[in-house]
Amino acid sequence: MTEDTVADKITADLVLTGGTVLTFDAADTESTALAVAGGRVIGLGDVAHLIGPNTRVVDLYGRTVLPGINDSHLHGAWLGALWPGTLMGAGGMGDGAPAPQLTSPAERRAAITKAGDVLAALGITSYTEPGLGPGEDSGQTGCFSTGVLDEYAAMAAEGLLRARVTVLRLFGELDGPSTLADFERGMASRVPATDPRWLDITGVKIFADGIPPMRSAWTHRCYADGSQGHLLVDGTDAAEREANLRKMIDLAHRAGAQIGVHATGDRSIEVTVSAMADAIEAHGHAGRHYLIHGDLVGPDVLARLPGLGIGLNTQPGIAVLTAPWLAAALDEDAAAGAWPLRRALDLGVRVCLSSDAPVIEPDWRRWVAAAAEWMAASPSPELMRHLLRAYTVTPAVQDGAESWKGTLEIGKAADLCVLEANPLDAAPADLPHIGVTLTVVDGRVVFEV
Numbered sequence: 001m002t003e004d005t006v007a008d009k010i011t012a013d014l015v016l017t018g019g020t021v022l023t024f025d026a027a028d029t030e031s032t033a034l035a036v037a038g039g040r041v042i043g044l045g046d047v048a049h050l051i052g053p054n055t056r057v058v059d060l061y062g063r064t065v066l067p068g069i070n071d072s073h074l075h076g077a078w079l080g081a082l083w084p085g086t087l088m089g090a091g092g093m094g095d096g097a098p099a100p101q102l103t104s105p106a107e108r109r110a111a112i113t114k115a116g117d118v119l120a121a122l123g124i125t126s127y128t129e130p131g132l133g134p135g136e137d138s139g140q141t142g143c144f145s146t147g148v149l150d151e152y153a154a155m156a157a158e159g160l161l162r163a164r165v166t167v168l169r170l171f172g173e174l175d176g177p178s179t180l181a182d183f184e185r186g187m188a189s190r191v192p193a194t195d196p197r198w199l200d201i202t203g204v205k206i207f208a209d210g211i212p213p214m215r216s217a218w219t220h221r222c223y224a225d226g227s228q229g230h231l232l233v234d235g236t237d238a239a240e241r242e243a244n245l246r247k248m249i250d251l252a253h254r255a256g257a258q259i260g261v262h263a264t265g266d267r268s269i270e271v272t273v274s275a276m277a278d279a280i281e282a283h284g285h286a287g288r289h290y291l292i293h294g295d296l297v298g299p300d301v302l303a304r305l306p307g308l309g310i311g312l313n314t315q316p317g318i319a320v321l322t323a324p325w326l327a328a329a330l331d332e333d334a335a336a337g338a339w340p341l342r343r344a345l346d347l348g349v350r351v352c353l354s355s356d357a358p359v360i361e362p363d364w365r366r367w368v369a370a371a372a373e374w375m376a377a378s379p380s381p382e383l384m385r386h387l388l389r390a391y392t393v394t395p396a397v398q399d400g401a402e403s404w405k406g407t408l409e410i411g412k413a414a415d416l417c418v419l420e421a422n423p424l425d426a427a428p429a430d431l432p433h434i435g436v437t438l439t440v441v442d443g444r445v446v447f448e449v
Helices: 003-009 076-082 105-120 146-157 180-187 238-254 266-283 299-308 316-329 332-337 341-347 364-375 381-389 393-398 428-433
Strands: 014-022 030-037 040-044 056-059 064-067 069-071 124-132 164-170 199-207 258-263 290-293 311-314 351-353 416-419 436-441 444-448
Touching: 069 393, 076 105, 076 124, 105 124, 105 146, 105 444, 124 146, 124 393, 124 416, 124 436, 146 164, 146 199, 180 199, 180 238, 199 238, 238 258, 238 266, 258 266, 266 290, 266 299, 299 311, 299 341, 311 341, 311 393, 316 332, 316 364, 341 351, 341 364, 351 364, 351 393, 364 381, 364 428, 381 428
Parallel strands: 014 056, 014 064, 069 124, 124 164, 164 199, 199 258, 258 290, 290 311, 311 351
Antiparallel strands: 014 030, 030 040, 064 416, 416 436, 436 444
């Protein structure tokens, strides 16, 4: 579809002009104006001919337009139930506050709606709910249950979602055990019918292990108490646990599901990547599989990921905040080699940055700054582009949606945010001080200052 073809037929609903538009297309094209109609981008640059009597024209006054932010690992219902608290911040469960409780459709809807409000104010137009399903139907909070998934589906059908949502289904406990039998039943269970552009339910989440600070990540190293953690997948011994994890991954892969595996210890990561590689070799590529967190991923395993098409979804804010805890649980060398973000980017790994909110807050600007801090990288426009792409373009690839979202190209979804200043002119440490002034999802303004 060409610009001329679109322009001949459509008058813009919304025009943003008088600023900088960072499209993040393959050529990193920059423009000065953007036009939107029918939920799509219809023009860039000279858009005056697209303005009609009913077009809303917004003068940017030098502000900058970015593709909408995609937080590719964020627990929306839990965020809405806990906010303004976070697990690791003031007012959250970490301060001894009671766990939130979502027990009714109305409570679930209110939590999802509140999360939508919070995220819209941050320029977030898409996010991934990483773990909803029957494994948590009797969970402590109700924030990850099948009921939450059903409420998302109902809200999507009613046009009430303020961001696009991707869901990974969960057939075990959040941060807890799972069984092969439950996983097999879950894979055969009903999936709500949805419009995948608003609610995409094509993936599954598996918890391979826990986290290093709690000494529950499965590692080659020994913790201070002499333990090494273990897989969370049920089994009578380590060999059976590993065999069952491999069967889960093979089953989901053969079903065409995307697989996101929470794996933080080097040993659990090795097994997970080996199992994914075996499934790919046996059955061909399917889904956009990825490691979640990947704290202690080793260099040899990291180097395999690009060739296998396996991504890495990591949270630099958690890395900066918890590195001292990891060092205390293992040692300083383990902490120094953890979360190898610079090496992953250099290798061409499909890296997504995310928040894991409400473990920490969902303000992506802080976590872009944290990524640069963790990498000890010198500020540059090139660095900022890499980090911003890990919150926009690459998550769209993780979602399997790069053909229609993630960049501001003609014909793609009009999901965008407007910042007070051009982030490419700023050091990452200064990004948290640049305000979000406008958020648009599917051509509709959902936040405005």
